[in-house]
Amino acid sequence: MSGLSSGFGVWNPIAWALLFVGILVVSFIVRSFGNKGYKRGTGQTKVFLSGNDEPETSNGLHVRGDHLYWGMIDGLSAYYRRVKAWHTGILSDYAAWFVGVLGLVFVILVLAR
Amino acid sequence: MNIGNLPFIVAALLVVLGLYTFLFKRNLIKLVIGITLIETGVNLFLVTLGYRTGGISPIYTFAPEAQQMVLPTPQALTLTSIVIGLATTALLLSFAVFVHRHYGTLDVRKVKELKG
Amino acid sequence: MTALTLHAPILLVALPLLGAFATPLVGKLGKGARNTLIGLIVLAVAGLAAMLAIDVFGSGGIPTVYELGGGTFTFPLSGGQVPVRILFEVDGMSAFMGLITALIALTGAFFSFSYWKERSGGNLYFSLFLMLIAGVFGMVLTGDMFNFFVFLEITSIAAASMVGFRVWLKQSQEAGFKVMAMYTLSGLFVLLAIGLLYGQYGHLNIAVLARSIQGSLTDMVALGLLLTGLAMKAGAVPMHMWAPDAYGEAPAPMSAVLVVNSQASLYGLFRILFTLFGASISTGTVGWILIVLALLTIFVGVTMALIQSDLKRLVAFGAVSQIGYMLLGVGVGMAVIATRPEYGLVAMQGGIFHMINDAACVGLLFFASGVVIRAAGTRDLNQMGGLGHRMKWTSIFFAIGAVALAGVPPFNGFASKFLIYEAAFKLNPFLAVLAVLSSIMLLAVFVKAFQAAFLGPRSNTSAHVSDPSLGMMLPMAALVLVVIVFGLFPGFFVDHIVTPAAKALWLGRDAYINAVLGG
Numbered sequence: 001m002s003g004l005s006s007g008f009g010v011w012n013p014i015a016w017a018l019l020f021v022g023i024l025v026v027s028f029i030v031r032s033f034g035n036k037g038y039k040r041g042t043g044q045t046k047v048f049l050s051g052n053d054e055p056e057t058s059n060g061l062h063v064r065g066d067h068l069y070w071g072m073i074d075g076l077s078a079y080y081r082r083v084k085a086w087h088t089g090i091l092s093d094y095a096a097w098f099v100g101v102l103g104l105v106f107v108i109l110v111l112a113r
Numbered sequence: 114m115n116i117g118n119l120p121f122i123v124a125a126l127l128v129v130l131g132l133y134t135f136l137f138k139r140n141l142i143k144l145v146i147g148i149t150l151i152e153t154g155v156n157l158f159l160v161t162l163g164y165r166t167g168g169i170s171p172i173y174t175f176a177p178e179a180q181q182m183v184l185p186t187p188q189a190l191t192l193t194s195i196v197i198g199l200a201t202t203a204l205l206l207s208f209a210v211f212v213h214r215h216y217g218t219l220d221v222r223k224v225k226e227l228k229g
Numbered sequence: 230m231t232a233l234t235l236h237a238p239i240l241l242v243a244l245p246l247l248g249a250f251a252t253p254l255v256g257k258l259g260k261g262a263r264n265t266l267i268g269l270i271v272l273a274v275a276g277l278a279a280m281l282a283i284d285v286f287g288s289g290g291i292p293t294v295y296e297l298g299g300g301t302f303t304f305p306l307s308g309g310q311v312p313v314r315i316l317f318e319v320d321g322m323s324a325f326m327g328l329i330t331a332l333i334a335l336t337g338a339f340f341s342f343s344y345w346k347e348r349s350g351g352n353l354y355f356s357l358f359l360m361l362i363a364g365v366f367g368m369v370l371t372g373d374m375f376n377f378f379v380f381l382e383i384t385s386i387a388a389a390s391m392v393g394f395r396v397w398l399k400q401s402q403e404a405g406f407k408v409m410a411m412y413t414l415s416g417l418f419v420l421l422a423i424g425l426l427y428g429q430y431g432h433l434n435i436a437v438l439a440r441s442i443q444g445s446l447t448d449m450v451a452l453g454l455l456l457t458g459l460a461m462k463a464g465a466v467p468m469h470m471w472a473p474d475a476y477g478e479a480p481a482p483m484s485a486v487l488v489v490n491s492q493a494s495l496y497g498l499f500r501i502l503f504t505l506f507g508a509s510i511s512t513g514t515v516g517w518i519l520i521v522l523a524l525l526t527i528f529v530g531v532t533m534a535l536i537q538s539d540l541k542r543l544v545a546f547g548a549v550s551q552i553g554y555m556l557l558g559v560g561v562g563m564a565v566i567a568t569r570p571e572y573g574l575v576a577m578q579g580g581i582f583h584m585i586n587d588a589a590c591v592g593l594l595f596f597a598s599g600v601v602i603r604a605a606g607t608r609d610l611n612q613m614g615g616l617g618h619r620m621k622w623t624s625i626f627f628a629i630g631a632v633a634l635a636g637v638p639p640f641n642g643f644a645s646k647f648l649i650y651e652a653a654f655k656l657n658p659f660l661a662v663l664a665v666l667s668s669i670m671l672l673a674v675f676v677k678a679f680q681a682a683f684l685g686p687r688s689n690t691s692a693h694v695s696d697p698s699l700g701m702m703l704p705m706a707a708l709v710l711v712v713i714v715f716g717l718f719p720g721f722f723v724d725h726i727v728t729p730a731a732k733a734l735w736l737g738r739d740a741y742i743n744a745v746l747g748g
Contacts, residue, residue: 063680094470
């Protein structure tokens with residue numbers, strides 16, 4: 001299994017997987033040097049909020065779909081405002097894009113001849 | 114009578130008219146008519162490709178001797194294309210009926226719930 | 230067995246077509262009879278595609294020419310033979326596409342048996358499914374331009390009907406109309422181009438056209454029409470806007486077959502560019518047109534996917550973005566084919582390998598999202614949550630499909646993207662940078678989908694869900710197996726399956742012509 005060669009490098013997933021397993025084994029050994037008194041579900045795992053109590057949420061907090069990447073979407077909002085406006089959903093606009101690209105391709109092909 | 118390149122010009126004109134109808138009209142049925150116009154233009158173009166000046170129909174039975182025949186292959190292509198056009202137009206129109214049933218309108222600028 | 234291999238090209242089209250028309254009749258005998266018929270047909274199709282692939286790959290890149298009727302093929306026509314001159318010509322790339330179609334047809338059919346079990350209209354569903362499969366096989370196996378157009382239209386009609394299949398849903402009818410209109414428009418422009426080529430050279434056979442073609446102005450017009458029409462049907466930005474509507478509104482197993490349909494149009498584009506036009510056009514310009522389209526597709530596809538709140542539309546934009554990677558790989562190959570450096574072949578291998586990887590991963594994702602939507606009762610990502618507690622296997626399959634598509638080692642997506650990155654970097658570093666960044670953003674997109682659907686606390690609505698039945702889990706597991714096996718042994722698959730396909734496009738133009746015209 002010599003792997004996949006791209007002419008510049010070799011990708012050997014078996015070697016990668018063995019390395020990954022090796023790193024997992026090493027990290028497990030390092031973990032076993034740690035504190036053996038760790039117990040889940042007791043006061044050790046509670047969030048520390050400067051000694052205050054954690055506020056109660058009824059069901060646990062779940063960040064819903066659209067809120068997960070709002071920072072990135074907000075940062076790209078200038079781009080999104082324009083590109084989302086292009087996706088109008090009107091069929092005539094779909095055909096207009098098609099005809100536009102067709103014209104552009106014609107011009108490029110005839111000029112390059 | 115020499116008609117020259119006129120059929121090709123008419124075919125191109127039909128395609129351009131069909132594209133104009135598809136791009137600038139608002140009623141869904143008019144969009145389907147636009148597609149039908151483009152299809153008619155392409156079919157006319159295909160049939161015209163086979164024409165030979167002074168040619169007769171490509172049928173061997175009772176054919177006069179030493180006469181040039183028009184090409185039969187484009188005629189076969191056009192028949193296939195007409196049948197395909199029939200199927201696509203029927204499907205487009207049935208979708209238009211369902212769209213009207215659900216949306217209450219046939220205006221393509223209002224049928225745009227799938228956007229963004 | 231050799232007789233079966235000889236007739237395999239036409240059987241691959243005829244069997245599903247026969248099944249499509251027989252399904253409503255057999256369905257009157259009951260569901261079991263219909264499912265048995267469909268199962269037998271897709272198994273036979275998969276076997277035939279495998280036999281054809283072994284035959285073509287084993288013969289060292291010589292295309293197989295099949296004449297209707299299976300007689301020995303002579304050119305020109307000797308006296309007394311029936312002059313049906315529509316040829317099927319199967320070379321490495323066609324056999325490869327046949328394998329992809331067979332894989333998705335097999336898994337899609339078996340998934341549909343369970344997915345569409347309690348619904349009505351199953352007869353028509355499977356009939357359209359088989360018609361789409363027949364059309365796709367026809368597109369990839371044919372050696373004749375007008376035959377290609379006929380099968381293109383067959384797939385258009387079947388695909389659009391599948392998109393608008395659920396007539397009680399408002400948005401699927403809108404999507405069906407849009408898809409049918411765009412497909413018909415592109416089909417008509419393709420027919421116009423075929424008419425132009427026929428009028429210029431008097432032939433419709435791809436090999437004969439390839440020998441006689443010169444790069445005149447009419448040919449350039451035809452090339453422009455074919456390029457844009459087929460790229461639109463594949464879903465290249467900025468003509469891609471029908472694709473999220475289509476993939477999002479079709480029933481879940483059918484979205485996977487629609488992706489294969491788009492890949493078949495991509496195959497048509499490659500066949501026309503590399504084999505029909507070949508060296509008669511300025512390959513640098515056309516290659517760069519493909520690269521620009523590819524970059525736009527990759528970037529706009531993945532950024533639009535990030536803001537979707539509908540699960541299937543999100544996966545659909547992801548699928549659109551992956552088409553860009555295939556275009557990028559083959560576009561880099563075309564841009565440099567004049568001088569034929571080594572990295573051109575590597576780029577084509579990457580692009581073509583990505584076709585099968587994308588079909589498997591996106592198929593898996595669409596199946597899993599179908600299961601998720603059915604379990605959660607809603608398509609909106611903002612209202613799902615906590616499904617991972619009860620649906621462990623589905624969440625694992627979704628996660629594997631997602632990270633594989635995003636190009637995370639050791640799965641198959643990384644193997645094909647690795648080839649594309651390396652070769653594109655050699656041509657222009659910016660291409661590779663954009664491709665890598667978009668892969669990372671695709672991972673972000675699927676993290677969003679996974680988090681919204683599977684993670685989170687248990688909710689009242691997700692209390693009664695469970696993993697779907699075995700009939701839906703086994704096809705997904707089969708695709709996961711493909712993802713893992715292709716990922717762990719990429720060298721084997723690239724050497725035996727992808728390189729013959731890439732070489733058939735890169736070097737095989739003369740072999741393609743000589744198979745028909747005899748040297």
